[in-house]
Amino acid sequence: MSEPCGRTFDEALISGYVDGALVQGDAQRVQIHLEDCASCRALVDEITSVRKVTISSAFATPADHEWPAEAPRSTASRTARRLGWPVLAAWAILVAGVGLLEAWRDADDLLERLILVAGVSGLSLLFLSVLLDRLKASKSDRYQEVHK
């Protein structure tokens, strides 16, 4: 490929040259051409000076207090935290279940057993409603980790 200025390489190499990203052979080819081509030298200069302008720019950045106070937890610690409650709940249900079985066995008459059934179903309903609320909340609040 030949260009009006006599260059025999792709013009993009000029950018690679400015960025120091060329392999030695290409860098040398560009270098040699630049020695006697004013228009390609001008292009190198322009690219270099625009880059100086952009890279030396500073923008207003958010202050520390505008960011969430803590970095969000990584999955490992979130998993641990998420597993914590279900495990605890399972343990509580197990303990309650064993206790209940004992009480059922020890109960002397129908009335005591009825009271037991009523108490357990009341508590289960309560537990279920809290659980449903929590599930709903965790679905709608996608920023929970950030605002935690």
Added chain:
Amino acid sequence: MTSAVARDDEATDRELIDQAHAGQRDAQDALARRHRQGAFLLALQMLGNRDDAMDVAQDAMLRFFTTLDSFDREHRVQPWLFTIVRNQVRDLWRRRQRRPGDGLVDGEALAGQLVDHSANPEADLRRQQLRKSVWRAVATLSETKREIIVLRDFHDLSYNDIADVLKIPIGTVMSRLHGARKQLKAKLKEGGRDV
């Protein structure tokens, strides 16, 4: 606090990643402090709007930390985070039913976010005016051109890292970057600004 600041300067990203993997919260905080401004700036340069940029940057940091366990420690943090930012920016455009390629950012708004950190802002006025013109012109570039200019000529990413972020072959980086630089140069000429 002092130790956290010292750690910010001394520890490499890789050390911090290892500590964060081991569950050390202050390593995560140090990583966040080190990289969140870059995430914000990339989002700002792509969106041209501070509020959107903050939303994207926060989402990106969140995503970065929730995927930290799958982060390959041989990778570098910045390109990984920038990939996330880029995806979040695209998600935002998609949510707003805007196709990549059909939108420009508000050049005035972007240039308005420039600050002058020079010791003598008055003497540097001309340089700052120049910066404003250049960023106004950057804002008029297509997203594809703008992002590669921003990654190379502001964030100073290597060609390798740019290829990583943009998911393009390394050979394409140089030609795309050069095309973007030529177009930026043409826009500056159009606007009567020779740099």
